Amino acid sequence: MSFEEFVARSHAAGALVVQPRMGFGDPTAMRAGLAATRSARAVTVGTLTLDSYTRVRDTASAEHALRNGLPLNGYPIVNHPPEVTRGMLAGLMDADFPVQVRHGSARPADIFRAMIAAGLHATEGGPVSYCLPYSRTPLDEAVRNWAFCTDLLLAAEPEGGRPHVETFGGCMMGQLCPPSELVALSVLEALFFYRRGLRSISVSYAQQTNMEQDQEAVSALRGLCAELLPEATWHVVIYAYMGLFPRTEVGALSLLAGAAELAVTTGSERLIVKTTAEAHRIPTVAENVAALEHAHLAARATIHRATVAADNQVYREAAALVDAVLNCHEDLGRALVIAFKRGLLDVPFCLHPDNAGQARSFLDAEGRLGWSELGSLPLRGVVEQRRQAALTSSTLMSALSHVQSTHDALAFGDHETVAIGGQA
Amino acid sequence: MTERLHDLHSDRADRADEVLAGGRGTVIVSSMASDSHTWNLVYLELLVGELGFDVVNLGACAPDELLEYECLSRRPVMLVLSSVNGHGYQDGLRVIQRLRGCRPLRRMPVVLGGKLGTGGALTQEQTGQLLLAGFDAVFDDQQGSGSFRRFAAALPSPAGVLPMPAEGAGA
Numbered sequence: 001m002s003f004e005e006f007v008a009r010s011h012a013a014g015a016l017v018v019q020p021r022m023g024f025g026d027p028t029a030m031r032a033g034l035a036a037t038r039s040a041r042a043v044t045v046g047t048l049t050l051d052s053y054t055r056v057r058d059t060a061s062a063e064h065a066l067r068n069g070l071p072l073n074g075y076p077i078v079n080h081p082p083e084v085t086r087g088m089l090a091g092l093m094d095a096d097f098p099v100q101v102r103h104g105s106a107r108p109a110d111i112f113r114a115m116i117a118a119g120l121h122a123t124e125g126g127p128v129s130y131c132l133p134y135s136r137t138p139l140d141e142a143v144r145n146w147a148f149c150t151d152l153l154l155a156a157e158p159e160g161g162r163p164h165v166e167t168f169g170g171c172m173m174g175q176l177c178p179p180s181e182l183v184a185l186s187v188l189e190a191l192f193f194y195r196r197g198l199r200s201i202s203v204s205y206a207q208q209t210n211m212e213q214d215q216e217a218v219s220a221l222r223g224l225c226a227e228l229l230p231e232a233t234w235h236v237v238i239y240a241y242m243g244l245f246p247r248t249e250v251g252a253l254s255l256l257a258g259a260a261e262l263a264v265t266t267g268s269e270r271l272i273v274k275t276t277a278e279a280h281r282i283p284t285v286a287e288n289v290a291a292l293e294h295a296h297l298a299a300r301a302t303i304h305r306a307t308v309a310a311d312n313q314v315y316r317e318a319a320a321l322v323d324a325v326l327n328c329h330e331d332l333g334r335a336l337v338i339a340f341k342r343g344l345l346d347v348p349f350c351l352h353p354d355n356a357g358q359a360r361s362f363l364d365a366e367g368r369l370g371w372s373e374l375g376s377l378p379l380r381g382v383v384e385q386r387r388q389a390a391l392t393s394s395t396l397m398s399a400l401s402h403v404q405s406t407h408d409a410l411a412f413g414d415h416e417t418v419a420i421g422g423q424a
Numbered sequence: 425m426t427e428r429l430h431d432l433h434s435d436r437a438d439r440a441d442e443v444l445a446g447g448r449g450t451v452i453v454s455s456m457a458s459d460s461h462t463w464n465l466v467y468l469e470l471l472v473g474e475l476g477f478d479v480v481n482l483g484a485c486a487p488d489e490l491l492e493y494e495c496l497s498r499r500p501v502m503l504v505l506s507s508v509n510g511h512g513y514q515d516g517l518r519v520i521q522r523l524r525g526c527r528p529l530r531r532m533p534v535v536l537g538g539k540l541g542t543g544g545a546l547t548q549e550q551t552g553q554l555l556l557a558g559f560d561a562v563f564d565d566q567q568g569s570g571s572f573r574r575f576a577a578a579l580p581s582p583a584g585v586l587p588m589p590a591e592g593a594g595a
């Protein structure tokens with residue numbers, strides 16, 4: 001059974017699939033992590049998160065780390081021979097435990113080759129979302145690379161079912177991007193894969209700052225995918241908050257539970273968790289398992305469903321963004337490049353040279369994300385731009401830490417407290 | 425944001441303009457090759473700007489060659505390196521060895537900060553190795569901005585570093 005079938009079956013049985021972001025340099029440690037994920041008391045799929053050297057194609061530095069016993073922040077799939085990776089997965093990855101490769105590379109051809117050679121066919125990415133937050137690679141090059149790699153994956157024709165790709169567009173920089181642009185990017189990347197022939201897709205959306213706005217966003221995501229991906233099998237994957245994370249255990253668990261609630265109330269099929277170590281360091285296997293189990297329980301405890309208008313504000317903005325991009329060029333890859341050049345897509349606070357950097361976001365009193373500068377975004381008449389005072393290091397920090405401090409406050413009460421986990 | 429219009433390699437007259445403009449000189453803020461995190465850079469750009477410096481922000485995944493080239497051509501009063509992806513120790517050692525191996529950059533103030541290891545703060549021994557390899561200061565994630573501000577405040581004013589021969593061999 002493939003990745004998509006496992007998720008569909010679990011959803012039909014009423015279970016939210018939970019998944020870690022986990023990667024270690026050493027195959028033995030990686031295997032132990034996958035084994036623990038598999039046997040966690042939750043419905044899980046496994047993850048191979050790749051290290052930063054592999055992401056930027058610096059296999060020499062990955063090699064240096066492996067040889068000198070320096071820790072890596074992920075699994076170097078290109079350095080380890082395919083037999084090693086197959087051996088690492090043997091007896092673990094099967095119909096009841098699919099494994100996905102998560103990387104973050106704008107130049108992923110070697111990663112795709114290594115993945116396919118090791119028998120792995122579920123991955124994550126996108127021409128925009130694996131370029132702007134992950135590299136200084138020109139966007140048009142990333143688009144070409146991702147077109148090439150999608151073709152590679154399709155040509156692999158795995159035995160265990162169709163290859164699967166998840167968009168990372170619903171996350172981008174992790175924080176302070178208004179939900180409508182995340183939804184638009186997630187949909188556009190899904191459509192990019194779809195037009196190249198991929199039929200097994202998941203669309204991501206990362207938890208932001210306000211539950212209702214997030215629920216509107218997932219509804220918008222579903223609406224747009226239903227319109228644009230008629231012949232694909234697709235599902236929604238929620239990411240637990242991808243910005244500055246609470247520093248306390250209580251705060252981190254509360255935020256994670258909120259992500260599980262968002263997933264269940266919006267009928268989402270899968271959730272990628274974060275751990276209590278997030279604000280401090282790479283989590284241990286045990287911390288990952290604890291996060292999976294906590295999310296599972298929080299999901300089971302959520303019984304209500306969200307009711308949001310289909311034509312909500314997030315939908316209207318996202319639809320306008322998607323339309324504007326589709327009108328740029330009939331080839332969607334070209335269209336994305338043109339759209340960024342014209343500022344029709346513009347990700348707040350993204351320093352990538354191909355991002356216009358004119359659009360800006362802000363947090364309103366209810367914790368909703370809005371636009372303080374529209375730049376050239378095609379949203380005039382769809383949303384009001386609400387200018388804010390000039391940005392300083394401390395106003396930036398307070399916007400970045402809004403979610404962190406809201407949840408840490410649950411642990412702090414009114415007392416001066418000590419952060420946990422950082423001194424490990 | 426505060427990218428200089430002309431580069432600091434030009435003649436003394438330009439440099440005088442720079443000082444008259446009230447700047448404390450140029451600081452380069454950058455990542456290193458493997459690290460694509462940029463919120464740290466956005467934050468540091470604002471912070472260093474607020475301390476009175478002109479800031480050049482090199483963005484994500486700056487290759488070693490680019491760092492060397494930018495430092496040689498701009499002659500910053502300080503290079504601020506940030507790493508949060510857990511590879512800061514390995515990347516920092518490689519980069520500082522390269523920069524210190526370049527004669528004109530031997531005395532350029534270079535600092536490193538962030539989340540430097542995958543297991544939380546670096547050990548004292550690791551921090552010591554980074555300092556020995558040539559960093560002027562290493563700031564751990566938990567430290568807050570106070571000690572960095574003090575370090576920056578103690579930098580010689582740009583006038584103090586002005587008499588530098590054009591070919592830069594005086595450093």
Ligand code: B12
Pocket residue numbers: 021023049050051052055056073074104132133134171172173174175242243244245246277278279280281282283400458459460461462463464467468484504505506507508509510511535536537538539540541542543544563564565568569572
């Ligand atoms: C947002 C985020 C991302 C976004 C980044 C988008 C972008 N382009 O910027 C995305 C989702 C893309 C991402 C990707 C990855 N991430 Co990330 N990310 C984060 C997260 C959640 C928040 C970071 C943030 O916004 N910080 C805001 C800025 C302002 O603060 P800061 O970076 O913490 O820096 C502070 C201090 O360290 C200090 N500082 C920093 N540099 C310097 C320098 C000097 C000189 C001084 C004085 C001070 C200083 O000042 C800042 C303010 O206090 C953190 C976890 C967290 N903190 O909650 C993980 C985290 C940094 N990521 C991590 C990792 C490992 C990755 C990945 C490698 C994926 C992976 N294996 O998990 C990739 C990066 C790929 C690559 N090539 O490097 C790890 C690093 C682990 C470690 N150091 O041990 C963290 C800690 C999460 C974790 N616990 O695993 N990430």
